[in-house]
Amino acid sequence: MAALLVVRGLAAAVVAAFCFMSPPPVEGLVRHYKFNVVMKKVTRLCSSKSIVTVNNKFPGPTIYAREDDTVLIKVVNHVPYNVSIHWHGIRQLRTGWADGPAYITQCPIQPRQSYVYNFTITGQRGTLFWHAHILWLRATLYGAVVILPKLGVPYPFPTPHKEMVLILGEWWKSDVEAVINEATKSGLAPNVSDAHTINGHPGPVQGCLTRGFSMPVQHGKTYLLRIINAALNEELFFKVAGHKLTVVEVDAAYTKPFNTDTIVIAPGQTTNALLTADHGSGKYAISASTFMDTPIVAVDNVTAIATLHYTGTPSTTPTSFTGLPPQNATPVATKFTNSLRSLNSKQYPAKVPLEVDHSLLFTIGLGINPCKTCSSGNQVVADINNVTFVMPTISLLQAHYFNINGVFTDDFPANPPIRYNYTGKQPSNLHTMSGTRLYRLAYNSTVQLVLQDTAMIAPENHPIHLHGFNFFAVGSGLGNFNHKKDPKKFNLVDPVERNTIAVPSGGWVALRFRADNPGVWFMHCHLEVHTTWGLKMAFLVDNGEGPEESLLPPPNDLPKC
């Protein structure tokens, strides 16, 4: 069957290429990948450790596919950890079994076991990424997903000379699982990372023999940078000294192009930007530095540096650096976010739901619960609508599909259980409730979801990621969402479409999406520390009518718990 599809896809592709016409509707290719998950010894910051990798590569291999292709990735676990991999931002229409979050859509792939992720890419083009979705393994288990347009379909921007993936990460000298385990035992925050990385490299470090990643460019050519934030816990500013960037796409959805010298990118977000090498020669710093506007939160403040190297420039030439925004530069972040708009062209319309079936208000924030096993006696927790999510021991999607009772309830609160001034004086009681509660949606119903930050402990910027859907960010603001005044200012014409949105510190964002994908879909803060603390929930979308509107049956090799 797979071979047949390849042949059919190829034949159609050849016909399209020879006729120079717009290609006829074709089924895409089937692309096969094999991911061997293996340990590898790596040295960074003058210090070595063993890390979990795919195929001995760090960052891991890039998945290339075109829109409409089917991707089959066989993941074989050769490490002593349970593993699962999430294809971050892929819509996974009816293929929730291939989404990847452990205990949400599958049981983990246990040591010596394997699983084939099988999904088709529909209606998306641009950059996404894959990463582990269990424990804190995604610290080193990540790589890019590049989705090219259908054969014969051009980009809606000038064709670049070359493309380059720039994947940003975080590096701990210690074993990352030891870092989070230590924090869980104490009930307090984990140690921050020791460095940021660009394509796996922190850049020059005093006393260490490291140079950092170097990107060669030619004078006068334009490059497409596919920028990915794969860091665990930090939002980042991205800059290239002496060069402007033109943003053309975020989260695999085209945007109206705009120029900027600084990109703001939260964990879980991707940004495609054009860069023209308009200098004669030289070396220019590419930098990734932390954005954090909550003073009390500890961060890694070490800037990662890579180099844009014009061909012909001697390597002894000193690198030109750029000024970095201050760590707490909220206005820089807000200006960037407010510049993002969907392309909304005839070919790529922004299909914003205009009617709303479910109007939801979810508060997001932190709390403190007593903890008998914690050395501090308490435990920092996080919640949505005061519910700290408890992970089940079998996957929610299996529990749903096979009607297994007692795993979850579908009574997730549509509104905060207690109304108060979310961004003002907080209740003195910082406790939260625990539960594995889902919010149920009928197939094709529409949702307006306002995410409201709270000031519990402290207001903080949270990048919230929704699996299985893209949403439109129709509004945002500071303070408390006002359900009378604020909707009047919503942009229902060309709001940015994405899968991860940074909710401003002490503010809110309003999202809209159509529940056109049956299954169980995780939603969580993409700061891994907050996910661990419970800032997560899931939507359950029922089947519609007939097989085309229903979740596919689980594959035979779906891992068992």
Ligand SMILES: *[C@@H]1O[C@H](CO)[C@@H](O)[C@H](O)[C@H]1NC(C)=O
């Ligand atoms: C992948 O899933 C499709 C259904 O979406 C199925 O027809 C096909 O057989 C699967 N391929 C493999 C190799 O499991």
Ligand SMILES: *[C@@H]1O[C@H](CO)[C@@H](O)[C@H](O)[C@H]1NC(C)=O
């Ligand atoms: C966390 O940081 C503390 C203080 O620097 C250090 O003592 C501890 O060993 C670190 N933990 C891990 C797991 O690296």
Ligand SMILES: *[C@@H]1O[C@H](CO)[C@@H](O)[C@H](O)[C@H]1NC(C)=O
């Ligand atoms: C970075 O953080 C460390 C530890 O908190 C601090 O000592 C140092 O001054 C900070 N550096 C900068 C440039 O802010």
Ligand SMILES: *[C@@H]1O[C@H](CO)[C@@H](O)[C@H](O)[C@H]1NC(C)=O
């Ligand atoms: C909420 O608290 C903030 C900060 O104290 C204050 O500015 C605002 O007026 C309060 N809002 C309401 C509705 O009370």
Ligand SMILES: *[C@@H]1O[C@H](CO)[C@@H](O)[C@H](O)[C@H]1NC(C)=O
């Ligand atoms: C959250 O739930 C806990 C436990 O039921 C309760 O004590 C607390 O008052 C609630 N807080 C809010 C803001 O809803």
Ligand SMILES: *[C@@H]1O[C@H](CO)[C@@H](O)[C@H](O)[C@H]1NC(C)=O
């Ligand atoms: C979903 O709802 C929209 C708007 O009511 C409608 O146009 C569309 O046909 C529906 N799709 C399905 C598959 O039911």
Ligand SMILES: *[C@@H]1O[C@H](CO)[C@@H](O)[C@H](O)[C@H]1NC(C)=O
């Ligand atoms: C791996 O996953 C299985 C299935 O959920 C579970 O029983 C086992 O305890 C897990 N192993 C570890 C080391 O957590």
